[in-house]
Amino acid sequence: GESVGLHLPTLSVQEGDNSIINCAYSNSASDYFIWYKQESGKGPQFIIDIRSNMDKRQGQRVTVLLNKTVKHLSLQIAATQPGDSAVYFCAERYNNNDMRFGAGTRLTVKP
Amino acid sequence: NAGVTQTPKFRVLKTGQSMTLLCAQDMNHEYMYWYRQDPGMGLRLIHYSVGEGTTAKGEVPDGYNVSRLKKQNFLLGLESAAPSQTSVYFCASSQDRVGFNNEQFFGPGTRLTVL
DSSP states (O other): OOOOSSSOOEEEEETTSOEEEEEEOSOTTOOEEEEEEEOTTSOOEEEEEEETTOSEEEOSSEEEEEETTTTEEEEEESSOOGGGOEEEEEEEEETTTEEEEOOOEEEEEEO | OOOEEEEOSEEEEOTTOOEEEEEEESSOOSEEEEEEEOTTSOOEEEEEESSTTOOEEOSSOTTOEEEOSSTTEEEEEESSOOGGGOEEEEEEEESSSSBTTBOOEEOOOEEEEEO
């Protein structure tokens, strides 16, 4: 899950396994959500997004699930590869244009 | 297309010094943003712009100023740097407000240390 502490949550998976990264968002009125990937020393990169009127959205090897009842978002990465190693964080949009970003989870893929 | 570029990549300042960070985008985007990223924390919005000649305050604007004189450039200024401004700064741009089919594109970041 997400953390605002100094140390990010970590997830370590074996190459080829599926990864699930979780995010608890804060505002029940948020209407749009994004997952980003950030590699070391680089800027965030958009992965996939979802609107609040959707429960699930699939991309290439990634799936985002939204549970509005418990304000929870998850990112599933299928057949995780070493190149997937990065920090992943979620973002929520509220008040029409305000964004709140999570601190992220560090994913490490072991070969 | 270079996307979003930032200069400089690294900078060390002494307390009280001033500097300007430059962000440029070649996607003709209307919206531009400046964020800071601190260890273990999510991105926080400093200032943003919804078009050439406009600027607005974000979540943490104190100690920073911005200007958007040209559509492709968004400058972030620190008039009198403080150690609390040590951070990694990211610029981003989007065509419209962030939403479906309107993603933000981020630059590579500027790592600033204030001694």
